[in-house]
Amino acid sequence: MRIFTLNEETEVIIAHGHKNIRATHETTFEATKDEKLTPKGDCIIAVKADKSAADLSRKFKELAAKRGAKITIKIEANGEREEVKAEGDPRLTFTHPKDIVIRRSSYICSRTLAVKADKAAKDLSRKLVEKLRDPNSTVKITITVKTTD
Numbered sequence: 001m002r003i004f005t006l007n008e009e010t011e012v013i014i015a016h017g018h019k020n021i022r023a024t025h026e027t028t029f030e031a032t033k034d035e036k037l038t039p040k041g042d043c044i045i046a047v048k049a050d051k052s053a054a055d056l057s058r059k060f061k062e063l064a065a066k067r068g069a070k071i072t073i074k075i076e077a078n079g080e081r082e083e084v085k086a087e088g089d090p091r092l093t094f095t096h097p098k099d100i101v102i103r104r105s106s107y108i109c110s111r112t113l114a115v116k117a118d119k120a121a122k123d124l125s126r127k128l129v130e131k132l133r134d135p136n137s138t139v140k141i142t143i144t145v146k147t148t149d
Contacts, residue, residue, distance in 0.1 A: 009060040010144040013100070015046035017077060017137030023121040023129045027105055029084075030121075031141055033098045043101070043121050045075065045132050046139040053094040053113055063145045064088035064114070071114040073102055074142040075124070077131035082124050086114035088145060113143065 018037045023029065025043035033049050063069055069088025074081065086102055089112075096111040106115045131137050 007063055007147045007149060008144060009057065009063050010142060011051065011056050011060050013049050013051045013141040013143070015049035015139040015141060017132045017134045017139060018044075018047045019133055019135055021045060021129065021132045023124050023132065025121040027120050028101050028103050029117075029119075029124070030099055030101045030111070031139075032100075045121060045124065045129075046141065049100070049141075051100075052098050053096040053100050053111055056094055056113075060143075060145055061092070061094045063147050064094075065090050065092045066147045066149075069145050069147045072144045072146075073114065073117075074140075074144075075128065076140040076142075077128060077137045078134065080125065080128040080131045082119070082128050084117050084119045086117035088147075089115050 015031050020037045020039050022042045028043045029045050030043045031046040031049045071086045073084040091108045099111040100113040101111040102114045102117045
């Protein structure tokens with residue numbers, strides 16, 4: 001008989017809203033440390049983030065890079081909340097100094113935090129997106145990874 005251990009780690013990213021947030025991208029959503037955003041950035045849901053992929057803890061990165069890792073992303077702004085389910089991947093590098101990107105696809109680059117997400121920017125509730133467009137909004141992104149060994 002094999003005994004499985006649940007490993008879990010949570011990261012909280014604090015970011016801010018921006019008037020140009022559109023959240024219409026069909027395959028990804030992103031938080032960035034950048035302060036400026038043009039309307040072309042249709043995947044960006046928050047700016048002025050206090051963490052990027054490179055800033056996440058070593059334990060979080062190790063767990064998220066395990067095969068079968070489950071990642072939950074909770075986005076909160078001014079009383080509106082959304083939850084996204086995604087997966088980790090052994091190819092994740094977590095080296096980008098400014099951004100984190102959650103993807104529907106399995107594409108991996110230095111900005112990728114999670115893949116195979118059940119939602120992209122366009123799928124987020126429009127009530128939440130309205131809050132994300134407010135430059136005075138504080139956006140709390142709670143990311144939890146769980147693995148079973």
